[in-house]
Amino acid sequence: MFSGLSAFPLTPMSEQGIDEAAFVRLIEQLVTANVDSIGVLxxxxxxAYLTMDGRARVVRLAIEHAGDVPVMVGIGALRTRDVLTLAEDAEVAGASGVLLAPMSYQKLLPDEVFGLYKTVTHALSVPLCVYDNPGTTQFIFSDELHGQIAHLPNVASIKIPGVPEDPTEARSRVEALRARIPSNVNLGVSGDAFAATGLNAGCDAWYSVIGGVFPATALAITRAAQAGNAQEATRLSKRLQPLWELFNESGGSLRVVAAAAELQGLAEPPCLPLPLKTLDKEGRRRLANLIDELDLS
Amino acid sequence: MFSGLSAFPLTPMSEQGIDEAAFVRLIEQLVTANVDSIGVLxxxxxxAYLTMDGRARVVRLAIEHAGDVPVMVGIGALRTRDVLTLAEDAEVAGASGVLLAPMSYQKLLPDEVFGLYKTVTHALSVPLCVYDNPGTTQFIFSDELHGQIAHLPNVASIKIPGVPEDPTEARSRVEALRARIPSNVNLGVSGDAFAATGLNAGCDAWYSVIGGVFPATALAITRAAQAGNAQEATRLSKRLQPLWELFNESGGSLRVVAAAAELQGLAEPPCLPLPLKTLDKEGRRRLANLIDELDLS
Structure with a gap:
């Protein structure tokens, strides 16, 4: 696992609870599309919006319906003790790996983040992906800290938050980070707009948001890059520029892919937990046009 | 309530649970010091680090031990439905007011934040303080949004994250915000280093971190400002400059006041939930010296 296309599906939910049927539909769509792995939660x-019990339920549903596709499970929480519980739940349920972000309310210090990963990796029996996402966690990893964490047991991958736009700078970025980490730890790019550039620059995986709802579109980019056809991967990604712009104008990708799941009849609207809202009428109109014009699937 | 010194005590806890005896000691110290209100949670x-049940328990303990001192209760959560539950728990327990931050994992959009406050204020029967804390919530309020929210029912106060250092600029800042909000909504300053400047600039309250562990020290500053003795309030605050520096060097005030509670024998170390850590040996030595030299109490 942790290479190729790792598709991150939405967990559709309302104020009443998780929409389990919709979640299973999303998982089944990913299995049919034959993504390389599935990253739930x-x-x-x-x-971050689910209870411990709700998360355990989502993990069981995902693994039950994922067939042979490996499932990676997000185990982030504000408290180390909850992370440990979630890690155990994921392992018991049969997860192939876990994904851990240094989720914060109080901004964490580097020593605290290292302590979190140290405690958790020593308790694990499956591989862990370090989830570097300053936009939600408020924590900025230094390369030095990435290097220290990557040497802990069971660390298998780092999910990085994008790469520079310029291909040469992107390659330098990937190489600089790779120089700090053991050869058995790989790198996965996230931030969908950066995926083609990241894969072309040598990232092993794309931890993909659009992969969760448009797996065929994401697979086409991934397979072109994996075949060494950097130009085609870039072309396929640039074609999606209006989608990346909609992400930027909507406060990120989440509200857009939630609206996409709704528009495609995969989830009942509204499928995000309040106070979060999916796209408004105008945003939905734009998105519906994009799905049609760009043939997103 | 919502004027003068509002002291915000720590909730001491370990991996095993809330240290209820230590929390009660902190509340009792505030009652003895005769602070104007207590802001728990x-x-x-x-x-952010407690379960719904844990939070309900803390509220009950606080109100049981607060005597005649009004208690304001933090009801922030990532989901609107949890905020509503926490608001009801606080009201039933006898809280005099509630404090609500737009807590986030996904950065919230202004329309989502307005929706949160609208839903919650319509359900409330006690006054609400809007908690503006971009450092932890990642959300930056515009003055326009503050104005819109301040016109909702039951909004009584805004807890602002500091003021400019310059007294004239601080006064302009407070006046600009006041011009947007109804006259029945007051302003409270937070960020302890800004408290004297904020009170001197016309803020009605100081929502105080050090007030939770050094209430006499915080009251001296508050009473000087309330008596119109701006110079004395400023002098008393400037005296604490080494403490403000320790806050800055420790990733904020939390780790310092937690260590202070430990050093004073009010809480068992370590009293913060992992991955958070209180001060290291050197930090504790510095803090112990400051408590002594500055006569913090």
């Missing part, structure tokens, strides 16, 4: 999977 | 009260 990532940021797109709304892990 | 603020950021310093570690609201």
């Amino acid at each position: 990532g940021s797109t999977g709304n892990y | 603020g950021s310093t009260g570690n609201y």
Whole structure:
């Protein structure tokens, strides 16, 4: 796992609870599309908005319906003790790996983040992906800290938050980070607009938001890059520029992919937990046009 | 309530649970010092790190031991439905007011934040203080949005994150915000280093972190400002400059006041939930010296 396309599905939910049927539909769509792995309860999977019991339920449903596709499970929480519980729940349920962000309310210090990963990796029996997402966690990893954490047991991957736009700078960025980490730890790019550039620059995986709702579109980019066809991967990604712009104008990707799941009849609207809202009428109109014009699927 | 010194005590806790005896000691110290109000489960009260049940328990303990001192309760949560539950728990327990931050994992949009306050204020029967704390919530209020929210029912106060250092600029800042809000909504300053300047600039309250552990020290500053003795309030605050510096070097005030509670024998170390840590040996030595030299109490 942790290479190729890792698709991150939404966990659709309302004020009444998790929409389990919709979640299973999303998982089944990913299995049919034959993605390389599924990352449940990532940021797109709304892990932060669910109870411990709700998360355990989502994990069981995902693994039950994922067939042979490996499932990685987000185990981030504000408290170390909850992370440990979530890690155990994921392992018991049969997860192939776990994903851990240094989720914060009080901004964490580097020593605290290292302590979190140290405690958790020593308790694990499956591989862990370090989830570097300053936009939601408020924590900025230094390369030095990435290097220290990457040497802990069971660390298998780092999910990085994008790469520079310029291909040469992107390659330098990937190489600089790789120089700090053991060869058995790989790198996955996130921030969908950066995916083609990241894969072309040598990232092993794309931890993908659009992969969770438009797996065929994301697979086409991934497979082009994996085949060494950097130009085609870039072309396929640039074609989606209006979608990346909609992400930027909507406060990120989550509200857009939630609206996409709704528009495609995969989830009942509204499928995000309040106070979060999916796209308004105008945003939905734009998105519906994009799905049609760009043939997103 | 919502004027003068509002002291925000820590909720001491370990991996095993809330240290209820220590929390009660902190509340009793505030009652003895005769603070104007107590704000439990603020950021310093570690609201984000507790379960719903744990929070309800803290509220009951606080109100049981607060005597005649009004208690304001932090009801922030990532989901609107949890905020509504916490608001009801606080009201039933006898809280005099509630404090609500737009807590986030996904950065919230202004329309989402307005929706949160609208839903919650319509359900309330006690006054609400809007908690503006971009450092932990990632949300930056515009003055326009503050104005819109301040016109909702039951809004009584805004807890602002500091004021400019310059007294004239601080007064302009307070007046600009006041011009947007109804006259029945007051302003409270937070960020302890800004408190004297904020009170001198016309803020009605100081929502105080050090007030939770050094109430006499915080009261001296508050009473000087309330008596119109701006110079004395400023002098008393400037005296604490080494403490403000320790806050800055420790990733904020929380780790310092937690260590202070430990050093004073009010809480068992370590009293913060992992991955958060209180001060290291060197920090504790510095803090112990400051408590002594500055006669913090």
